[in-house]
């Protein structure tokens with residue numbers, strides 16, 4: 001087993017009396033992509049800053065590539081890291097290529113041809129000589145991404161990376177993440193929750209009020225949350241009739257409009273319900289949707305405020321959120 005890229009063991013960070021992170025344990029291995037999710041103030045940026053060595057833990061043990069990120073090795077370590085901050089800011093009077101050359105010198109990237117290649121990689125070649133003040137939000141975000149990729153980092157920390165990107169640019173961004181992962185680069189993607197992100201991450205960690213509410217692969221989170229599957233039907237059978245037939249295995253109707261009916265089906269009853277639907281001559285079409293990352297996030301986040309949980313998103317009585325290491 002190779003050494004983890006990030007090891008956080010019971011890391012806490014306090015700012016005065018405020019506990020921004022509370023005994024968080026996480027591990028990230030080479031070539032893995034971790035989605036770090038959480039509400040505003042959950043502790044995502046604090047985690048990033050700790051990993052970057054910009055701040056130190058108040059308690060716990062943190063290692064990045066086996067070293068203390070704010071210790072004696074900090075400068076060497078930073079050469080291996082790429083960081084896209086949440087609100088990326090540049091010198092407005094400089095052109096895109098000048099900005100990137102400036103950051104390249106700071107990062108001691110000698111081969112300035114890399115700058116042109118990176119601008120091309122993020123689709124900014126056409127605007128590289130224009131001043132940054134003329135750039136749109138999405139163009140600034142692309143420039144920020146190019147800056148993060150300078151020096152071919154082995155660990156990328158990306159804070160809200162797709163904010164400001166249009167759908168095509170977001171797609172290109174995720175293609176880039178997939179490509180980097182394929183090359184063994186580790187990535188932390190920090191977000192509130194990004195639609196479509198689940199296909200591109202190996203694991204998710206959900207923070208809430210500084211605590212790790214849940215972590216694991218999407219399948220592990222689904223198992224822990226035990227949320228119902230959404231089954232959409234086209235059927236001539238009425239919703240009430242369906243509920244009467246399937247209610248005994250915990251199925252409920254959550255929506256009905258004409259021939260279209262939506263069911264919430266407990267995971268444990270999935271096969272039994274599908275069998276019943278397949279042999280039901282009145283059913284013309286079936287779509288099955290396992291819990292999405294968004295619904296898993298909402299589930300675990302709701303455990304912070306159980307009384308405010310939305311119906312169907314409530315913490316299941318049989319399972320409590322897991323607080324464990326991400327690679328458990």
Ligand SMILES: Nc1ncnc2c1ncn2[C@@H]1O[C@H](COP(=O)(O)OP(=O)(O)OP(=O)(O)O)[C@@H](O)[C@H]1O
Pocket residue numbers: 015018019020038039040041042043044045046047086
């Ligand atoms: N330097 C600081 N001094 C005091 N409090 C801080 C400092 N940095 C962060 N905090 C507090 O720590 C908590 C976690 O902040 P953090 O920036 O990590 O949240 P976040 O999850 O990144 O939120 P967002 O999604 O809004 O960016 C917040 O309550 C924040 O106010």
